[in-house]
Amino acid sequence: MKAIVQERFGPPDVLQFVDTDLPHIGPDDVLVRVHAAAVNPYDWHMLRGDPYIALLIGGVGLTRPKQWVAGVDGTGRVETVGSRVRGLAPGDEVLGWFDGAFAEYARTTAGRVVPKPAGLTFEQAAAVPMAGQTALRAIRDAGQVRAGQQVLVNGAAGGVGSFAVQIAAALGAEVTGVCSTRNIELVRSIGAAHVIDYTAEDFSDGRVRYDVILDNAGSQPLGRLRGALTPSGTLVFNAGGSPGHLLGPIGQILRVAALNGLVRQRLRPLPTAWTREHLLAVTELVEARQVTPVLDRAYPLADTAAALRHVEDGHARGKVVITVT
Structure with missing residues (x-):
């Protein structure tokens, strides 16, 4: 072969x-x-x-x-x-x-x-498989997204992000997607109620606060991300980093885990976990035409x-x- x-x-x-x-x-x-x-x-x-x-x-x-x-x-x-x-x-x-x-x-x-x-x-x-179940775990499990919540997906046009926007919208959340200028219409078309062009606007300036933030991009320091959360909000960290690092995303995961017990906000790293239950859940959403x-x-x-x-x-x-x- x-x-x-x-x-x-x-x-x-x-x-x-x-x-x-x-x-x-x-x-x-x-x-x-x-x-x-x-x-x-x-x-x-x-x-x-x-x-x-x-x-x-x-x-x-x-x-x-x-x-x-x-x-x-x-x-x-x-x-x-x-x-x-x-x-x-x-x-x-x-x-x-x-x-x-x-x-x-x-x-x-x-x-x-x-x-x-x-x-x-x-x-x-x-x-x-990988992108869909990662988004499901981030939004449904770690983020515990509920209907009516304000959810922001950083890196909304990527593989995981495009699934996450759709899953959060299917759960009844009001979704804000962060992407580049060329991807604005794409992110809007898959269910984002609001789209932020990161080349023109900083979502982490604290003017708007979100119940749940899924960070796929790793483009903002942890403190800035926390500043964009509500006081009891949830940050789900899924940024993979770039090549050539000693610790890569593991370093950020350790920092998030260390800080989580010290603050009111919920800080959730997203370690790799592949399960059949997650695959079945995502394919059910696909078959229901809630996710494409x-x-x-x-x-x-x-x-x-x-x-x-x-x-x-x-x-x-x-x-x-x-x-x-």
């Missing part, structure tokens, strides 16, 4: 487009023929081994990547299932977490995938490095995906 492999940490240029063997499938595994895969900031963090502390705490690899085939989430059709797998059969269309999503075939388990909504293309479905994935562009599998460079630049509108088959 064709696959994108990574033998060492580095920039997107270290990725190789090669022929390799099909993944080995055990009795509890599922082999999926991948039709499309998502490109996430998570991918370039893993690509570069960044932040550097991640190399020491596990999961990434110390001297070289633990996962040879890159990519973690996508969509496709079940090819074969292991002898102990129940509830899935060849031909089923699924989306979720894959081991090595940037390939023609990938391994997963039944607990890491859910049925693909019939109304989505494979490219749209690939955008859902926003796509920036699609790249062929051979051009995955270019797709990662585009996402790493930080200006994607919605999700970038890889079309595989």
Whole structure:
């Protein structure tokens, strides 16, 4: 099969487009023929081994990547299932977490995938797993957004942000999206009642205060973000940082956690957590037509490095995906 492999940490240029063997499938595994895969900031963090502390705490690899085939989430059709797998059969269309999503075939388990909504293309479905469940956890779980609340999403035009705006609006909140000038109409079209152009206005000046702020951009100091919250408001921190840092977002997560118990406002970092329950909840919103994935562009599998460079630049509108088959 064709696959994108990574033998060492580095920039997107270290990725190789090669022929390799099909993944080995055990009795509890599922082999999926991948039709499309998502490109996430998570991918370039893993690509570069960044932040550097991640190399020491596990999961990434110390001297070289633990996962040879890159990519973690996508969509496709079940090819074969292991002898102990129940509830899935060849031909089923699924989306979720894959081991090595940037390939023609990938391994997963039944607990890491859910049925693909019939109304989505494979490219749209690939955008859902990581970004959709991250937005759901940020808005519904960490933010505990309720109808009538004032919610601000910083980085509203990005992958997570575009899902978050729609989920908050579906919960009945009055949503303000922060984005660049070129994305104003996009953010308004997906449910934001108000849009702030960060090139012309500073949402953190304290003139308007919000019940919940989801920060996907990391563009403001913690003190400024707190100043834009109501006295009992909630800040959900999901900014991933830029490459080349010792601690990256982990440093900010530690600062947020240390301050949380000392102030009345609720400060919530958003660690990575992938669950089937979140995937099901997001796909239910999609099927109810309350959430629609926003796509920036699609790249062929051979051009995955270019797709990662585009996402790493930080200006994607919605999700970038890889079309595989």
